[in-house]
Amino acid sequence: MTKRETLLEINNLRAYAGKAGESRSQLVNGVNFRIDKGEIVALVGESGCGKSVTALSILGLNAASIEYENDSEIRFHEENLLQLSDRKLRKLRGNDISMIFQDPMFSLNPLKKIGKQMTEALLQHKAADVRTARQDAEKMIERVGITDPKRQLDNYPYQLSGGMRQRVMIAMALLCKPELLIADEPTTALDVTIQAQILEIMKDLQQELDVSILLITHDLGVVAEMADRVVVMYSGQVVEEADVYALFEQPLHPYTNGLLTSVPKLEGASDERISAIRGTVPSPQELPKGCNFYERCTHRSDRCKEEEPVLANHGGRNVACWHPVVEGANDVERTAIRN
Amino acid sequence: MFLRFLTKRLFYVIPMLFITTFIVFSFILLIPGDPALAILGENASDENLAQLRAQLGLDQSLFIQYWNWLTSALVGDLGESFFTGESVQEAVFSRMGITFQLVTTAIVIAFVFGTTLAIVSMMKPGSWIDEFARLVSTMGTAIPNFLLAMLLLAVFSLSLGWLPATGFISLFEDPIGFLRSVLLPSIALGAVGMAQITRHMRSALIEVFETDYIRTAFSKGLSIRQTIFHHGIRNAILPVVTTVGILYGNLMGATVVVETIFSIPGIGQLAVDSIMQRDFAMLQGVVLVMVVIIIVINFATDIIYSLLDPRIKYE
Numbered sequence: 001m002t003k004r005e006t007l008l009e010i011n012n013l014r015a016y017a018g019k020a021g022e023s024r025s026q027l028v029n030g031v032n033f034r035i036d037k038g039e040i041v042a043l044v045g046e047s048g049c050g051k052s053v054t055a056l057s058i059l060g061l062n063a064a065s066i067e068y069e070n071d072s073e074i075r076f077h078e079e080n081l082l083q084l085s086d087r088k089l090r091k092l093r094g095n096d097i098s099m100i101f102q103d104p105m106f107s108l109n110p111l112k113k114i115g116k117q118m119t120e121a122l123l124q125h126k127a128a129d130v131r132t133a134r135q136d137a138e139k140m141i142e143r144v145g146i147t148d149p150k151r152q153l154d155n156y157p158y159q160l161s162g163g164m165r166q167r168v169m170i171a172m173a174l175l176c177k178p179e180l181l182i183a184d185e186p187t188t189a190l191d192v193t194i195q196a197q198i199l200e201i202m203k204d205l206q207q208e209l210d211v212s213i214l215l216i217t218h219d220l221g222v223v224a225e226m227a228d229r230v231v232v233m234y235s236g237q238v239v240e241e242a243d244v245y246a247l248f249e250q251p252l253h254p255y256t257n258g259l260l261t262s263v264p265k266l267e268g269a270s271d272e273r274i275s276a277i278r279g280t281v282p283s284p285q286e287l288p289k290g291c292n293f294y295e296r297c298t299h300r301s302d303r304c305k306e307e308e309p310v311l312a313n314h315g316g317r318n319v320a321c322w323h324p325v326v327e328g329a330n331d332v333e334r335t336a337i338r339n
Numbered sequence: 340m341f342l343r344f345l346t347k348r349l350f351y352v353i354p355m356l357f358i359t360t361f362i363v364f365s366f367i368l369l370i371p372g373d374p375a376l377a378i379l380g381e382n383a384s385d386e387n388l389a390q391l392r393a394q395l396g397l398d399q400s401l402f403i404q405y406w407n408w409l410t411s412a413l414v415g416d417l418g419e420s421f422f423t424g425e426s427v428q429e430a431v432f433s434r435m436g437i438t439f440q441l442v443t444t445a446i447v448i449a450f451v452f453g454t455t456l457a458i459v460s461m462m463k464p465g466s467w468i469d470e471f472a473r474l475v476s477t478m479g480t481a482i483p484n485f486l487l488a489m490l491l492l493a494v495f496s497l498s499l500g501w502l503p504a505t506g507f508i509s510l511f512e513d514p515i516g517f518l519r520s521v522l523l524p525s526i527a528l529g530a531v532g533m534a535q536i537t538r539h540m541r542s543a544l545i546e547v548f549e550t551d552y553i554r555t556a557f558s559k560g561l562s563i564r565q566t567i568f569h570h571g572i573r574n575a576i577l578p579v580v581t582t583v584g585i586l587y588g589n590l591m592g593a594t595v596v597v598e599t600i601f602s603i604p605g606i607g608q609l610a611v612d613s614i615m616q617r618d619f620a621m622l623q624g625v626v627l628v629m630v631v632i633i634i635v636i637n638f639a640t641d642i643i644y645s646l647l648d649p650r651i652k653y654e
């Protein structure tokens with residue numbers, strides 16, 4: 001594989017809820033990963049592990065109550081997005097980086113026509129007049145598989161089904177030809193058959209427009225189908241990062257391993273949410289001293305309790321674990337979960 | 340489609356009118372005191388009193404009296420004042436016109452200032468305007484309107500002499516005079532409404548700002564200002580429209596006090612006078628018009644709401 005150019009790089013992202021000095025909880029705990037040009041990176045992990053907070057921090061869309069560590073960095077074209085002024089950030093949003101969200105039922109304004117909402121970003125960022133913006137919008141929603149685009153632009157969101165609305169969201173997000181599309185669980189709220197269609201549209205357009213995608217999902221079936229690379233998060237940290245084939249072939253982190261053994265297999269797309277590992281995630285207020293996964297881990301040792309593992313190279317792959325799962329280890333050990 | 344909506348609405352309105360007017364009719368007859376006595380005075384002979392009662396129809400049963408009133412009302416005749424003999428509908432309509440101008444001005448002031456305060460305080464949280472909006476929304480409901488009316492009267496008319504203390508000039512005769520005559524009373528009347536509207540609009544905006552579509556708007560690169568104007572206001576105003584509708588009805592009732600303080604010959608004063616004089620014919624007319632106005636306002640509120648919200652169809 002040829003080495004690709006890096007588009008976005010997240011370095012040591014730490015995010016807290018609440019002001020420094022006061023009692024605050026750490027939501028994101030030193031996240032590092034990069035997204036290359038034209039690549040689909042999947043961000044996976046249990047509910048509440050900090051995927052959305054990570055994604056929203058890229059565009060500065062987290063709640064105002066969320067603060068970042070000073071040395072945290074999100075590099076995009078030589079700039080640290082976390083330090084960017086609101087004005088500069090606004091120029092980026094919807095233009096260079098755009099975003100779609102989980103629930104298409106609520107992510108469009110119910111009182112505005114689809115066309116008006118779609119052209120907003122174009123009018124904001126490209127010196128387009130209303131007519132050409134509308135024509136662009138028409139072309140784009142046709143490309144995401146909506147028939148009769150002229151009429152649909154004059155419809156209100158309530159007149160469209162959930163799947164159609166998500167298509168509109170995708171079209172809207174891609175209208176300004178961004179370099180990066182952040183999709184935060186874009187299919188979770190949809191029927192299984194609609195999910196597949198939406199994913200296919202995303203994949204097609206991704207290739208056509210050569211846009212990078214950060215795809216957040218619970219669903220390993222979706223990961224297998226879409227992603228080039230996978231970043232696995234656990235309680236605010238990246239615990240493993242690997243090429244999609246390598247990861248499904250041989251997960252290194254016991255958590256990833258647990259995830260993979262709890263879903264059927266690579267081929268069978270599953271909409272099951274990740275939850276099959278016994279035990280619960282530690283709360284952000286009281287993280288343990290050592291490894292956050294310790295309580296639930298099948299591979300743990302005393303060292304894990306005392307020392308926090310950091311993301312490090314292990315045979316050409318990144319994993320944060322003192323005792324990575326190794327190739328050829330017997331399956332009983334890999335699946336059995338001790339207390 | 341709109342016509343169907345209208346007929347359906349009338350279908351509800353007509354029985355409602357019958358019921359309310361009948362209830363009011365019964366209640367009026369329960370008001371202690373004899374109209375004949377009130378008109379002829381303490382020294383009238385029993386014979387004269389009986390004659391007058393018969394003339395006014397008061398010797399008949401409740402149902403017959405109501406029936407007589409209703410049949411004339413249906414052909415547009417609300418009768419004559421027991422007291423002055425003037426036509427009830429003429430008196431009621433001219434007085435209603437005055438009150439309607441007053442209340443509408445109060446509503447406009449309350450709505451314009453209330454929503455503006457809320458919007459500005461949303462754009463600049465923590466600023467002095469934000470604090471002011473907060474103050475208005477708590478103070479406005481805490482000060483009784485008669486007190487505010489007297490305060491305004493004392494300061495701006497009696498001490499400073501900027502505005503007239505009493506009287507009313509119609510908008511259609513002299514717009515400037517109208518504004519001068521109506522400004523203080525409508526502020527006194529509308530203050531509570533302004534407080535309510537500020538509070539509702541503020542909380543509606545905050546609620547709207549927590550929705551996903553606002554996050555979408557920000558993700559497109561819109562500024563706070565653009566987001567408020569293009570995605571916030573219309574959505575937040577929807578619940579406020581209902582508040583304004585209810586407010587209209589409330590102010591129609593509250594206007595009595597303000598009209599009395601500022602000597603404005605509106606419907607409120609007419610109502611009070613009719614009760615004092617046991618002028619039942621006039622009182623019944625006043626109540627009928629009030630009920631009709633409130634029904635019309637509810638109706639208008641629904642229409643405005645459906646114009647603002649495309650999801651609502653006339654059905």
Ligand SMILES: Nc1ncnc2c1ncn2[C@@H]1O[C@H](COP(=O)(O)OP(=O)(O)OP(=O)(O)O)[C@@H](O)[C@H]1O
Binds near residue numbers: 027
């Ligand atoms: N504005 C906020 N203030 C305080 N805590 C927050 C805020 N936003 C998120 N959190 C907390 O941060 C943690 C991570 O949340 P996040 O939304 O990133 O999870 P997630 O991985 O996206 O989960 P899901 O799969 O359910 O979407 C959660 O515990 C959440 O409750």
Ligand code: SF4
Binds near residue numbers: 291292304320
């Ligand atoms: S560091 Fe230890 S406890 Fe943590 S995942 Fe690895 S083996 Fe398990």
Ligand SMILES: [Mg+2]
Binds near residue numbers: 051052053184
């Ligand atoms: Mg999330």
